Amino acid sequence: MDCANNFFSLVHGHVFPPVIDAVRDAMTKGTAFGMPTESEILLAEALAARNPRMEQTRFCNSGTEAVLAAVKAARGITARERIAKFEGCYHGAYDWIEVSLDPTPAAWSDKSGNPASVRNSAGTPESVLRETVVLPYDDPQRCADILQREGPSLAAVVLDPHAARAGMVPVSKETAAVVQDACRRDGILLICDEVISFRLSYEGASPLFDLEPDLVTTAKIIGGGLPIGAVSGPSDRMSVFNHANGKPKVSMGGTFSANPLSMAAGLESLSHYSRPAIERLNGFGCKLRNRVREGFSAAGIEASLTGMGSLFRLHLGSTNITGYRTAYAAPEKAELIRRIHLAILDEGILLTPNCSGALSTPMTEAEVSLLADKLIAVVAKELADTSALPG
Numbered sequence: 001m002d003c004a005n006n007f008f009s010l011v012h013g014h015v016f017p018p019v020i021d022a023v024r025d026a027m028t029k030g031t032a033f034g035m036p037t038e039s040e041i042l043l044a045e046a047l048a049a050r051n052p053r054m055e056q057t058r059f060c061n062s063g064t065e066a067v068l069a070a071v072k073a074a075r076g077i078t079a080r081e082r083i084a085k086f087e088g089c090y091h092g093a094y095d096w097i098e099v100s101l102d103p104t105p106a107a108w109s110d111k112s113g114n115p116a117s118v119r120n121s122a123g124t125p126e127s128v129l130r131e132t133v134v135l136p137y138d139d140p141q142r143c144a145d146i147l148q149r150e151g152p153s154l155a156a157v158v159l160d161p162h163a164a165r166a167g168m169v170p171v172s173k174e175t176a177a178v179v180q181d182a183c184r185r186d187g188i189l190l191i192c193d194e195v196i197s198f199r200l201s202y203e204g205a206s207p208l209f210d211l212e213p214d215l216v217t218t219a220k221i222i223g224g225g226l227p228i229g230a231v232s233g234p235s236d237r238m239s240v241f242n243h244a245n246g247k248p249k250v251s252m253g254g255t256f257s258a259n260p261l262s263m264a265a266g267l268e269s270l271s272h273y274s275r276p277a278i279e280r281l282n283g284f285g286c287k288l289r290n291r292v293r294e295g296f297s298a299a300g301i302e303a304s305l306t307g308m309g310s311l312f313r314l315h316l317g318s319t320n321i322t323g324y325r326t327a328y329a330a331p332e333k334a335e336l337i338r339r340i341h342l343a344i345l346d347e348g349i350l351l352t353p354n355c356s357g358a359l360s361t362p363m364t365e366a367e368v369s370l371l372a373d374k375l376i377a378v379v380a381k382e383l384a385d386t387s388a389l390p391g
């Protein structure tokens with residue numbers, strides 16, 4: 001049973017017949033053209049119909065590209081260069097946005113206790129650290145103070161309101177409000193990265209947090225299992241890409257962008273991700289989390305399952321998970337998570353390597369119960385095999 005679903009992109013599971021038919025049909029008409037096709041208009045309209053703030057959309061081939069284009073758009077619109085992002089949050093493999101993706105405790109604070117800008121890898125240029133302000137996901141007052149100071153120099157704040165890597169936990173309403181207010185006050189563009197979290201509701205994630213983003217980035221489920229990325233926003237924001245009158249302020253294009261196969265798969269997939277389908281799947285997610293919580297508690301297991309809607313992630317220990325630092329697993333705990341990942345795989349269930357996962361629409365009560373039972377049993381066994389829970 002695949003609960004990783006190609007890193008949350010297959011919301012209808014593998015080989016979903018309507019998507020296969022749609023792609024087969026699209027393939028007979030041509031796989032790629034150096035021109036727009038009707039298919040991209042249909043998918044853009046489907047997104048706009050779900051969330052009016054996604055009035056216009058431009059497509060690309062990955063979430064990374066979408067975030068990259070949104071950041072460039074924000075720079076083009078504001079004539080500023082720096083951006084802010086939240087500590088421990090993943091938004092793709094783009095230099096600025098990778099800053100402080102996975103800092104270790106020894107490096108994560110600067111002298112004043114604020115999140116430091118930490119290189120992600122040897123491939124991160126030093127210069128991007130000065131151009132990337134890092135915000136705490138679960139400390140609204142500190143977040144407000146940093147934005148008060150840095151706001152006027154920022155082109156964009158990039159926020160995933162339900163960040164997977166930072167714990168698979170929702171951002172608090174307080175932090176969301178701090179970000180929204182700072183963006184309005186200082187003319188910063190708010191980019192909501194919903195590459196994973198778009199699945200949380202019919203309209204996506206930002207409306208659940210009263211956020212009104214200038215740009216929304218999506219990918220994964222909007223491609224029905226084929227490569228995709230998208231930047232959406234109100235027409236006055238999206239006009240930064242408009243090349244109807246010559247060179248746009250910011251250009252966005254690519255050889256396979258908006259290819260008809262991804263468009264057809266995405267359109268078909270979204271049409272089956274209806275309000276009732278989402279309600280059913282999110283209900284299963286609640287059941288899963290409740291059952292696992294009760295099972296852990298009955299067995300005296302110090303672990304938790306975070307997440308909203310159909311998304312979930314396992315954490316070991318008794319800490320209340322609120323963001324990157326509380327979700328951080330020191331090496332011994334990370335090793336235990338790795339063992340649990342492999343042990344549950346032996347039981348026939350695939351999670352992502354950090355033991356997060358997603359439910360998909362073909363699942364029924366039976367699969368949800370099975371998943372809950374296996375999670376409880378495997379965690380109990382692996383913890384029993386470990387003398388003391390590290391960290």
Ligand SMILES: Cc1ncc(COP(=O)(O)O)c(C=O)c1O
Pocket residue numbers: 007061062063064065067090091092093160164193194195196219220228229
């Ligand atoms: C929130 C978020 N943004 C962006 C990305 C990058 O998407 P892609 O892997 O399609 O480049 C991911 C990938 O997992 C993601 O989770």
